[in-house]
Amino acid sequence: QKEVEQDPGPLSVPEGAIVSLNCTYSNSAFQYFMWYRQYSRKGPELLMYTYSSGNKEDGRFTAQVDKSSKYISLFIRDSQPSDSATYLCAMRSNRGSTLGRLYFGRGTQLTVWP
Amino acid sequence: EAGVTQSPTHLIKTRGQQATLRCSPISGHTSVYWYQQALGLGLQFLLWYDEGEERNRGNFPPRFSGRQFPNYSSELNVNALELEDSALYLCASSLGSGGQETQYFGPGTRLLVL
Numbered sequence: 001q002k003e004v005e006q007d008p009g010p011l012s013v014p015e016g017a018i019v020s021l022n023c024t025y026s027n028s029a030f031q032y033f034m035w036y037r038q039y040s041r042k043g044p045e046l047l048m049y050t051y052s053s054g055n056k057e058d059g060r061f062t063a064q065v066d067k068s069s070k071y072i073s074l075f076i077r078d079s080q081p082s083d084s085a086t087y088l089c090a091m092r093s094n095r096g097s098t099l100g101r102l103y104f105g106r107g108t109q110l111t112v113w114p
Numbered sequence: 115e116a117g118v119t120q121s122p123t124h125l126i127k128t129r130g131q132q133a134t135l136r137c138s139p140i141s142g143h144t145s146v147y148w149y150q151q152a153l154g155l156g157l158q159f160l161l162w163y164d165e166g167e168e169r170n171r172g173n174f175p176p177r178f179s180g181r182q183f184p185n186y187s188s189e190l191n192v193n194a195l196e197l198e199d200s201a202l203y204l205c206a207s208s209l210g211s212g213g214q215e216t217q218y219f220g221p222g223t224r225l226l227v228l
Contacts, residue, residue, distance in 0.1 A: 043204055043219035100162035100170045
């Protein structure tokens with residue numbers, strides 16, 4: 001079993017829709033959770049960063065972490081065509097043997113059409 | 115402020131050859147990370163360098179190696195290239211040496227092995 005599972009999509013929604021992106025994971029040592037956005041032919045850029053369980057909101061983006069279910073989500077409100085990209089979840093632990101290492105999902109390809 | 119830069123943007127090699135990829139971190143960042151993003155797969159951690167030392171290594175064979183220079187730039191070398199090495203190679207940098215800081219990614223080098 002892969003440590004981080006993410007449905008690759010593709011996901012296609014109309015402008016203004018609420019988008020829900022999800023990842024599940026198997027390693028209970030993961031404590032830090034991130035969402036990156038990657039436009040075509042670009043490197044990933046950090047969108048959201050959360051520690052442990054709970055919610056974090058930043059503008060139209062909300063990240064949720066449920067450690068008891070090993071499940072994280074990213075919600076995008078009022079989606080825009082400019083949100084069209086691949087969204088990658090990433091996570092890491094504090095354990096010495098894994099320091100520096102981010103574990104990524106495969107990414108979900110999102111298209112928002114006008 | 116300039117972001118992480120990588121060169122070349124594209125590289126074409128034949129099986130058995132060696133490839134050298136380069137990365138310049140954000141000014142002030144001392145840690146450099148390398149990831150492989152093969153088609154349809156998530157980013158896979160390759161290497162972490164900090165202050166010129168290799169700090170951690172992913173599950174890749176020894177023909178993947180690298181180094182970090184005194185100016186904190188880094189080089190990834192892939193020897194005895196195989197067809198499955200074709201991928202986007204991403205470099206990231208972070209401030210600090212603990213392996214727990216936010217990683218900022220460059221645009222990547224796309225390697226094609228024929």
